[in-house]
Amino acid sequence: MDRHDAMKHSRRSFLQVAAAAAAGLAAGALPHALHAQGSASKSLKIGVIGSGRIGGTVGALWVKAGHQVMFSSLDLEHDTALAARVGARAGTPKEAAAFGEVLLVSVPYSALPQLGRDLGDSLKGKIVLDTCNPIPGRDGDMALEARAQGTGVASPRLLPGARLVRAFNSVGHTSLRSEAHRSGERIAIPLAADDPVALQTAARLVQDAGFEPVAVGPLARAKEFDPGAPVFGRAMTAAELRRGLGIKP
Numbered sequence: 001m002d003r004h005d006a007m008k009h010s011r012r013s014f015l016q017v018a019a020a021a022a023a024g025l026a027a028g029a030l031p032h033a034l035h036a037q038g039s040a041s042k043s044l045k046i047g048v049i050g051s052g053r054i055g056g057t058v059g060a061l062w063v064k065a066g067h068q069v070m071f072s073s074l075d076l077e078h079d080t081a082l083a084a085r086v087g088a089r090a091g092t093p094k095e096a097a098a099f100g101e102v103l104l105v106s107v108p109y110s111a112l113p114q115l116g117r118d119l120g121d122s123l124k125g126k127i128v129l130d131t132c133n134p135i136p137g138r139d140g141d142m143a144l145e146a147r148a149q150g151t152g153v154a155s156p157r158l159l160p161g162a163r164l165v166r167a168f169n170s171v172g173h174t175s176l177r178s179e180a181h182r183s184g185e186r187i188a189i190p191l192a193a194d195d196p197v198a199l200q201t202a203a204r205l206v207q208d209a210g211f212e213p214v215a216v217g218p219l220a221r222a223k224e225f226d227p228g229a230p231v232f233g234r235a236m237t238a239a240e241l242r243r244g245l246g247i248k249p
Contacts, residue, residue, distance in 0.1 A: 047100025055106035124161035152222030180210030
């Protein structure tokens with residue numbers, strides 16, 4: 001498959017995901033950024049909360065795609081340097097949450113309960129892409145509980161009010177950095193969400209970052225690409241990922 005064909009294939013796959021996500025919704029229910037003609041090219045304001053390996057990498061890819069990004073973490077000096085390097089902004093997590101139409105949260109899983117309390121109303125109604133993985137050796141007993149439930153069930157309870165999408169949690173930062181916008185078949189990013197418009201937005205942002213979105217299903221199915229799942233940690237094409245998850249094309 002040459003580059004032109006690959007781009008057409010990626011665009012077609014995105015449109016299929018978007019159409020499936022929006023099925024059953026009236027056009028008036030779509031947010032203006034997605035509903036207006038030409039919305040696919042509209043710049044979004046994205047707050048990145050946790051600008052480490054995953055957040056920093058994906059955020060930089062979104063800047064290159066033309067989105068407005070604010071990086072934040074517990075290290076404002078790091079965020080400021082990163083923002084200056086890629087042409088973004090830096091702020092506190094509260095500032096990033098207020099800034100973003102869409103948020104990417106990429107912090108240790110054990111930090112989510114306090115983050116949910118700290119951000120409070122800033123999360124309500126916002127589309128939040130959750131990359132956080134529960135690691136028992138780092139996050140303690142709460143990670144064991146989250147793994148047993150599945151992050152698609154556990155994370156919404158920790159970030160109340162957010163329109164949550166599980167995304168960018170199953171492919172390592174090295175692959176995200178090296179494989180973005182590669183020629184041929186793109187690396188797939190599995191997505192799970194209960195909100196169709198949140199899923200549609202996440203699918204667009206996955207494509208803008210240089211990958212192919214694969215809608216796995218509702219949040220309950222996020223467990224299928226959580227840590228420990230057969231597809232976790234593997235950079236796979238969409239066809240390979242669908243086979244690994246038993247999803248029909």
